[in-house]
Amino acid sequence: DADVTQTPRNRITKTGKRIMLECSQTKGHDRMYWYRQDPGLGLRLIYYSFDVKDINKGEISDGYSVSRQAQAKFSLSLESAIPNQTALYFCATSDFWQGTGELFFGEGSRLTVL
Amino acid sequence: GQQLNQSPQSMFIQEGEDVSMNCTSSSIFNTWLWYKQDPGEGPVLLIALYKAGELTSNGRLTAQFGITRKDSFLNISASIPSDVGIYFCAGLTSGTYKYIFGTGTRLKVLA
Numbered sequence: 001d002a003d004v005t006q007t008p009r010n011r012i013t014k015t016g017k018r019i020m021l022e023c024s025q026t027k028g029h030d031r032m033y034w035y036r037q038d039p040g041l042g043l044r045l046i047y048y049s050f051d052v053k054d055i056n057k058g059e060i061s062d063g064y065s066v067s068r069q070a071q072a073k074f075s076l077s078l079e080s081a082i083p084n085q086t087a088l089y090f091c092a093t094s095d096f097w098q099g100t101g102e103l104f105f106g107e108g109s110r111l112t113v114l
Numbered sequence: 115g116q117q118l119n120q121s122p123q124s125m126f127i128q129e130g131e132d133v134s135m136n137c138t139s140s141s142i143f144n145t146w147l148w149y150k151q152d153p154g155e156g157p158v159l160l161i162a163l164y165k166a167g168e169l170t171s172n173g174r175l176t177a178q179f180g181i182t183r184k185d186s187f188l189n190i191s192a193s194i195p196s197d198v199g200i201y202f203c204a205g206l207t208s209g210t211y212k213y214i215f216g217t218g219t220r221l222k223v224l225a
Binding site for chain 2: 004006031033042043045048050056088090100101102103104105106107108110
């Protein structure tokens with residue numbers, strides 16, 4: 001089983017719908033991140049969280065919100081999806097206290113907004 | 115957003131050949147990470163590097179942390195068909211949260 005699990009893996013939705021992507025991890029890491037990946041643009045940071053009470057905007061947070069429900073769970077919401085939010089979304093985790101900086105990704109959630 | 119320069123952009127090689135790729139930055143990093151990503155899947159961490167000049171191996175993969183701390187290299191020896199995918203680097207400065215990712219090298223292996 002994957003250490004960083006994302007659900008759903010694929011979702012097709014319509015413009016204006018609310019969508020939630022969920023991420024859970026069994027690595028015991030304190031830091032969690034949401035990235036989106038688009039061809040030619042690489043990985044861009046949407047939001048990140050250093051612990052349950054800490055949420056921070058990344059470089060492209062407009063149109064997105066997040067919730068850190070527990071140390072192991074970090075969800076990403078699109079309140080009103082639009083077509084240019086069609087992308088591959090990744091959750092990632094790292095362990096600040098271990099100090100290695102190693103970043104571990106989930107399997108990805110492919111979102112298509114029609 | 116900022117991306118690291120990675121070269122080559124793509125490579126077509128014969129099975130059994132060795133592969134080299136590199137990543138360069140205008141900034142100094144304290145950690146370099148190398149990943150492999152299959153289409154539609156999540157990046158998988160291959161090698162992590164923490165010290166300038168460090169050379170680390172993982173099976174047929176060897177990576178080096180450049181002595182200037184502004185570059186890193188990945189070598190794959192005796193390539194096999196399952197090495198096909200996109201390889202990318204990532205740099206991290208200590209005390210920050212911000213990973214900077216490379217543009218990726220797409221590897222195709224011809225049997």
